[in-house]
Amino acid sequence: MERKEFLSLVGISVGAVILQQCLSGCKSDGGDPSPNSGGNNGNSNGNSGGGSNTTTGLTGNASLASGKIDFTLDLTSTTYKDLKTEGKALIVGDVIVAKTKDGAYIAVAKKCTHQGTTVDFESNNNRFNCSNHGSNFDLNGQVINGPATSPLTQYNAAFDATKNTLKVS
Numbered sequence: 001m002e003r004k005e006f007l008s009l010v011g012i013s014v015g016a017v018i019l020q021q022c023l024s025g026c027k028s029d030g031g032d033p034s035p036n037s038g039g040n041n042g043n044s045n046g047n048s049g050g051g052s053n054t055t056t057g058l059t060g061n062a063s064l065a066s067g068k069i070d071f072t073l074d075l076t077s078t079t080y081k082d083l084k085t086e087g088k089a090l091i092v093g094d095v096i097v098a099k100t101k102d103g104a105y106i107a108v109a110k111k112c113t114h115q116g117t118t119v120d121f122e123s124n125n126n127r128f129n130c131s132n133h134g135s136n137f138d139l140n141g142q143v144i145n146g147p148a149t150s151p152l153t154q155y156n157a158a159f160d161a162t163k164n165t166l167k168v169s
């Protein structure tokens with residue numbers, strides 16, 4: 001083997017060794033960032049818990065536009081639990097439902113018969129008041145003073161102590 005041939009052979013071998021070490025070194029020194037790629041999967045269940053269809057505590061119809069007023073309130077629900085307190089009132093659809101200071105349940109149409117303003121329940125005066133022009137109605141919806149001349153429609157309000165429900169019809 002001539003000197004030139006020998007050096008050429010050694011050069012190729014050294015080059016091959018260097019290339020091999022570089023390739024293997026590149027693999028191991030690359031730092032592999034992939035394990036962090038899945039870090040945000042904790043949000044995937046954000047809306048999967050349901051609950052958007054929770055019951056409001058009302059069954060039946062509280063809208064005059066939908067026909068006859070006939071509904072039942074669950075007084076254990078957060079929406080209607082105030083009606084267990086004397087002197088409190090709530091608007092339910094087209095109806096104002098109240099529990100008087102004496103503990104009686106009453107329900108009348110919420111719209112003043114004068115010009116349609118929603119009336120307020122005044123528990124201390126045992127009446128419904130329209131703040132618009134000052135009409136007052138008694139607990140049965142009858143006019144105490146005008147300008148309204150027609151009574152508020154009165155509904156039957158029946159409390160079921162066993163079920164803790166109030167049926168208005």
Ligand code: FES
Pocket residue numbers: 112113114115116117130131132133134135146147148
């Ligand atoms: S709208 Fe109620 S008194 Fe006029």
